[in-house]
Amino acid sequence: MSDLEDVLRGVVGDQHVLVDEDLKAQYQTDWTRRFSGEARCVVRPADTAEVAAVVRACAEAGVAVTVQGGNTGLVGGGVPAGGEVLLSLGRLTSCEDVDVLEAQVTVGAGVTLERLQQHARPHGLDVGVDLAARSAATVGGLVATNAGGIRVVRYGSMREQVTGIEAVLADGSVVTRLVGLAKDNTGYDLAQLLAGSEGTLAIVTRVRLRLVPLLPARAVALVAVDGIGGALDLLAAARAGLPALAAAELFLSEGLDLVRAHGNLAAPFAEAHPAYVVLECAARTDPTDDLLEVLGECEAVRDATVASDVTGVAKLWAYRETHTEAISAAGVPVKLDVSVPLRELAGLVADLPGTVAAAAPGARPIIFGHLGEGNLHVNVLDAGAHAEEVTDAVLRLVASRRGSISSEHGVGRAKARWLPLSRSAAEVAAMRRIKTALDPAGLLNPGVLLSE
Ligand code: MLT
Numbered sequence: 001m002s003d004l005e006d007v008l009r010g011v012v013g014d015q016h017v018l019v020d021e022d023l024k025a026q027y028q029t030d031w032t033r034r035f036s037g038e039a040r041c042v043v044r045p046a047d048t049a050e051v052a053a054v055v056r057a058c059a060e061a062g063v064a065v066t067v068q069g070g071n072t073g074l075v076g077g078g079v080p081a082g083g084e085v086l087l088s089l090g091r092l093t094s095c096e097d098v099d100v101l102e103a104q105v106t107v108g109a110g111v112t113l114e115r116l117q118q119h120a121r122p123h124g125l126d127v128g129v130d131l132a133a134r135s136a137a138t139v140g141g142l143v144a145t146n147a148g149g150i151r152v153v154r155y156g157s158m159r160e161q162v163t164g165i166e167a168v169l170a171d172g173s174v175v176t177r178l179v180g181l182a183k184d185n186t187g188y189d190l191a192q193l194l195a196g197s198e199g200t201l202a203i204v205t206r207v208r209l210r211l212v213p214l215l216p217a218r219a220v221a222l223v224a225v226d227g228i229g230g231a232l233d234l235l236a237a238a239r240a241g242l243p244a245l246a247a248a249e250l251f252l253s254e255g256l257d258l259v260r261a262h263g264n265l266a267a268p269f270a271e272a273h274p275a276y277v278v279l280e281c282a283a284r285t286d287p288t289d290d291l292l293e294v295l296g297e298c299e300a301v302r303d304a305t306v307a308s309d310v311t312g313v314a315k316l317w318a319y320r321e322t323h324t325e326a327i328s329a330a331g332v333p334v335k336l337d338v339s340v341p342l343r344e345l346a347g348l349v350a351d352l353p354g355t356v357a358a359a360a361p362g363a364r365p366i367i368f369g370h371l372g373e374g375n376l377h378v379n380v381l382d383a384g385a386h387a388e389e390v391t392d393a394v395l396r397l398v399a400s401r402r403g404s405i406s407s408e409h410g411v412g413r414a415k416a417r418w419l420p421l422s423r424s425a426a427e428v429a430a431m432r433r434i435k436t437a438l439d440p441a442g443l444l445n446p447g448v449l450l451s452e
Pocket residue numbers: 074132149321323324335337369377379
């Protein structure tokens with residue numbers, strides 16, 4: 001093997017530089033099977049110092065690096081385009097003691113969200129972000145993509161949880177600011193700049209996170225409504241009447257049919273309805289009465305079922321959380337993740353089927369997502385050879401309604417060419433200047449976020 005692989009072996013040890021095709025395979029394709037690319041080799045460093053040494057070696061050799069966490073991304077941002085060194089952060093699993101006084105914790109980038117939750121909960125604290133891929137998604141990836149998920153309506157996205165960061169820059173130097181001060185106006189906030197930068201500006205290796213109170217009493221309602229108008233009326237009522245509101249999610253009848261067939265789930269109601277909302281309240285004491293009161297007063301509610309025991313809550317959540325796996329089982333979808341102002345949501349949902357059909361006759365849009373943020377996951381099945389046309393048509397429709405072409409999954413490689421639909425020429429130019437300043441040779445995640 002070449003000099004670079006030898007240097008990398010010297011840094012991380014022989015067994016952590018993978019060059020055999022069968023060993024590299026799992027890193028080279030994303031889990032949805034939509035993105036794949038050949039890595040020159042896969043390198044698995046154990047800590048920040050090793051990441052820095054790997055990056056320095058790659059910079060000296062002029063070889064680009066693709067950074068990967070749990071490989072649960074949905075926009076091809078963690079999969080190589082071809083020829084890069086794939087840097088897997090899965091071994092950066094340090095978990096410092098939970099700081100109960102500050103309600104913060106510092107962990108390595110490779111710690112999974114589920115592990116972090118298990119680490120925090122015995123201390124009466126919890127992570128403000130939660131999402132269905134919790135068992136595999138890693139903290140580094142969550143920060144790099146500014147992941148959202150089901151709790152944004154209450155605690156904001158990943159960016160809002162970050163109070164400090166350690167990261168390796170493109171030249172191998174390390175910036176560390178992990179003290180997690182609640183107030184600190186001493187110049188540019190590098191942690192916030194790196195959150196959502198998709199590994200294009202630096203490689204996040206450790207993160208200090210704000211934790212939230214663990215709220216053990218939960219009540220979940222699955223609510224049937226007539227359509228998006230009804231869902232929004234219910235959202236408004238929940239926001240005003242439920243201080244304990246912790247999630248407000250949406251899916252439509254087509255998604256419910258798919259999920260039921262895939263998971264062999266019973267129908268939640270005697271009759272089918274056009275749209276369904278999952279509301280979750282979380283508090284120290286049982287929030288069921290408040291939830292029932294709001295449901296009882298809201299005219300948009302057509303039917304509802306409520307649970308507060310662990311099994312019942314999990315059963316109701318399954319209708320929403322198994323959408324991704326049920327869709328993947330039905331085929332390889334075009335996955336779009338958009339958001340619009342809430343007032344535009346009903347119009348967007350009404351326009352989507354026609355827009356999709358015009359771009360790909362016979363294609364089936366499955367629409368679900370995070371109601372609280374106007375964030376729809378538009379997954380299109382059976383688009384055949386028209387994936388590009390469907391993507392273009394839907395993203396243009398979203399832009400015409402002042403929306404975002406990537407609400408929470410990031411831009412990755414998949415959406416880079418559509419970035420100008422959501423960002424002005426001046427904004428994209430400013431982003432390129434930041435990229436050039438921090439990574440002048442363009443070695444970190446080339447082709448991700450900013451097209452080449
Ligand atoms: C989810 O909210 O379930 C995921 O972000 C959606 C997806 O797989 O498109």
